[in-house]
Structure formats: C-alpha cells, structure tokens
Amino acid sequence: MKYKVPFVGYKLQYQNLKNEIDEAIKRVLSQGDLILREDVENFEKKLADFVGTEYAVALNSGTDALFLSLKATGIGKGDEVITVSHSFIASIAAIVQSGATPILVEVEEDFLMDMDKVEEAITPKTKAIIPVHLNGRACDMEKLMAISERHNLIVIEDAAQALGAKFNEKKVGSFGLTGCFSFYPAKVLGCFGDGGAITTNSLEIAEKIRLLRDHGQKTKTEIICYGWNSRLDNLQAAMLNVKLKYLPEWIKRRREIAKIYNEGLAEIQKIKLSPSPDSNSEHFDVFQNYVLRAEKRDKLFKYLKENGVETLIKDPVPNHWQKGLGLFHFKLPYTEQLAKEVISLPMYPELTEEQVKYTINSIRNFYSN
Numbered sequence: 001m002k003y004k005v006p007f008v009g010y011k012l013q014y015q016n017l018k019n020e021i022d023e024a025i026k027r028v029l030s031q032g033d034l035i036l037r038e039d040v041e042n043f044e045k046k047l048a049d050f051v052g053t054e055y056a057v058a059l060n061s062g063t064d065a066l067f068l069s070l071k072a073t074g075i076g077k078g079d080e081v082i083t084v085s086h087s088f089i090a091s092i093a094a095i096v097q098s099g100a101t102p103i104l105v106e107v108e109e110d111f112l113m114d115m116d117k118v119e120e121a122i123t124p125k126t127k128a129i130i131p132v133h134l135n136g137r138a139c140d141m142e143k144l145m146a147i148s149e150r151h152n153l154i155v156i157e158d159a160a161q162a163l164g165a166k167f168n169e170k171k172v173g174s175f176g177l178t179g180c181f182s183f184y185p186a187k188v189l190g191c192f193g194d195g196g197a198i199t200t201n202s203l204e205i206a207e208k209i210r211l212l213r214d215h216g217q218k219t220k221t222e223i224i225c226y227g228w229n230s231r232l233d234n235l236q237a238a239m240l241n242v243k244l245k246y247l248p249e250w251i252k253r254r255r256e257i258a259k260i261y262n263e264g265l266a267e268i269q270k271i272k273l274s275p276s277p278d279s280n281s282e283h284f285d286v287f288q289n290y291v292l293r294a295e296k297r298d299k300l301f302k303y304l305k306e307n308g309v310e311t312l313i314k315d316p317v318p319n320h321w322q323k324g325l326g327l328f329h330f331k332l333p334y335t336e337q338l339a340k341e342v343i344s345l346p347m348y349p350e351l352t353e354e355q356v357k358y359t360i361n362s363i364r365n366f367y368s369n
C-alpha cells in the first residue's frame with residue numbers, strides 16, 4: 001500500500017544524500033577497506049566528540065552495545081540489573097543474555113523510568129541500572145546518578161533512541177559507565193543496515209569492549225580473552241560519517257515537527273500528547289519517536305491507515321506479558337495501561353509541512369466523528 005504519509009523516510013533520506021553516500025560507498029569498495037578500517041576509527045572519534053565522552057567503540061548493534069557493556073563489567077549469574085519493561089525488548093534481553101536477572105520497574109507519565117521505584121527495587125544483589133532514554137527523551141539523570149552513587153551501582157545508559165538528547169545540557173551517553181547507541185535505520189542517526197556503539201570515559205572499559213567485539217584479539221596473533229564478533233562494518237561507518245554532519249539539523253527539524261503536532265493536536269481531549277519541545281526545560285528531546293496516548297487507539301490506527309497515514313503500535317502487549325520470556329511475575333499496572341494506549345505517528349526530518357498537517361487533520365476528523 002502506498003501511504004500519503006509513510007512511517008519512515010529511508011528512501012527520501014538517501015535521495016537527499018545520494019551523491020555523498022554513493023561517493024563514500026565507491027571509495028570504500030574500491031579501496032577494499034571493509035573491516036575495522038579508518039572509517040570506523042573516524043566515526044568513533046566523531047561520535048565521542050558529539051556525545052562528549054573520551055571514547056566511543058563502534059559495534060554491530062545497540063543490542064550488543066548493552067550486552068557487551070554488561071560483559072565488560074563482569075555482571076552475570078546471581079546479579080540483578082534494574083530496567084523498565086516499557087522499552088524495546090533489547091534492554092531486557094541483554095541482561096538475560098549476560099546471565100543476570102532483570103528487575104523491571106514502572107515508568108512515569110513521560111514514559112521514562114520512575115526513579116522512586118528504582119530505589120525501592122534495589123537489593124543486595126543489584127549491580128547495575130539500565131535507564132532507557134525512550135523516544136529520544138533523557139531520563140532524569142541527576143536523580144539516577146545520585147541513586148547509583150548512594151548504592152554504588154553501575155549505570156549503563158540505553159541511549160539507543162536518543163543520540164543528541166540532553167539532560168541539563170549534558171548529552172545522554174555521557175552520564176553512565178557506558179552509553180549504548182543503535183544505528184538501526186529508523187534511528188535519529190541510522191545505518192543502511194544494522195549498527196551500534198558504546199560511549200564511555202573509561203579507557204579500561206573502551207579497551208575491554210574493543211577486545212570483546214573482535215573475539216578477544218589484541219593483535220592478529222594475540223588473543224586476550226573469549227569474545228564475540230560484534231564489529232561495525234567499515235562501509236556502514238563511512239556512511240554514518242556522511243550522515244553525522246547532518247544530525248544537528250535533523251534534530252532541529254524533528255523538534256519543529258513535534259511542535260507542530262503538539263499545537264495541532266492540543267485541543268483534542270481524547271489524546272494525551274508527548275511533552276512539548278521547550279527550550280527552558282531540563283530535557284532537550286530529539287524526538288526519535290512522536291508518541292501519543294489515545295482513546296480508542298486501535299480504531300484510530302485503522303482509521304489513519306485507511307486515510308493514508310502509516311502509524312505504529314509497537315508494543316500492544318507489554319514485554320513482561322510476552323509468552324516465553326518468564327517475566328509474568330512483574331506487576332506494572334501503568335506500563336500495562338500504556339500498552340493499550342500508545343501509538344507512534346510518522347516522525348522524520350523529511351516529512352513535509354503538508355504531511356504533518358494532513359496527519360493532524362486526520363486525527364481531528366477521527367475524534368470529531
């Protein structure tokens with residue numbers, strides 16, 4: 001089906017950057033620079049610079065950024081790690097795959113980790129907290145870092161959805177021991193495939209993760225430890241280097257679109273909006289996603305589809321209610337309620353004013369009928 005307002009703008013973004021991207025591909029392929037070459041190193045430097053950390057290590061995904069962060073700190077069997085259920089499953093899966101036990105807590109009205117609940121969930125087994133900066137909005141990192149210091153806990157930031165987001169002027173990914181980023185195509189900065197990275201101020205952790213991503217190989221002939229293959233392709237890094245230049249501009253545009261959505265939808269009583277982009281706020285949101293809480297959510301989804309607007313209901317079932325994950329013992333009424341109400345509208349810099357207004361009008365029409 002061809003939508004008037006598609007949910008993602010992959011093709012448009014490529015068309016806009018075609019010359020530069022094609023040039024980068026041609027250069028990398030003709031040089032034969034494919035694995036852990038200069039483009040990866042350049043990207044790591046630029047990413048660390050952008051986030052405001054000493055180091056960045058490029059990886060094959062955001063999932064591995066979380067998993068290898070846990071592995072690098074030695075977290076595993078018998079340890080507890082606190083995170084939220086209201087996230088992409090990777091935040092929880094990385095904990096389980098490390099051998100540790102996930103402890104899931106509630107979120108607040110802005111869909112982010114409830115810091116009071118974090119403190120209540122701490123036990124003698126707790127080793128780390130994974131706050132998730134969901135939808136491009138930073139968690140309250142002042143509160144979280146204070147909790148982690150009081151209880152001597154490691155903080156691994158799941159910043160997969162929030163490259164460029166800030167809390168009190170400081171970028172996500174620069175608060176915790178590591179920041180974990182995803183470059184899945186739909187992200188604010190996306191690869192043409194999969195990709196991820198960690199950021200950190202710890203040389204020890206950066207070096208450990210460099211080893212873990214490449215089977216523990218320090219040099220071609222020296223293996224220090226067992227690891228995994230979790231490298232970012234040089235080709236993807238070359239394309240990310242092209243795109244990273246445009247990120248500030250893209251974030252600005254996402255915030256503009258969010259403002260138009262917020263203003264255009266403000267009158268509708270039956271929906272609850274995302275927090276508005278506000279320059280006085282301690283949160284600087286990058287609007288990875290624009291999410292609503294909507295009455296009659298499933299009917300709204302269908303109506304928008306019929307009218308050419310592609311939206312997404314990502315988690316109609318909360319993660320802790322998914323069969324096969326063994327998480328049914330968590331009781332998280334607010335998270336469970338959100339699963340019935342949340343819907344994501346199209347959000348990417350290439351959206352036209354006309355498309356945003358069309359989406360707003362379609363939602364207005366749905367609720368006025």
Ligand SMILES: Cc1ncc(COP(=O)(O)O)c(C=O)c1O
Nearest residue numbers: 061062063088090091160182184
């Ligand atoms: C909050 C969150 N954490 C982790 C991930 C995992 O990233 P990736 O898909 O690159 O493995 C994602 C990706 O969608 C995410 O949204």
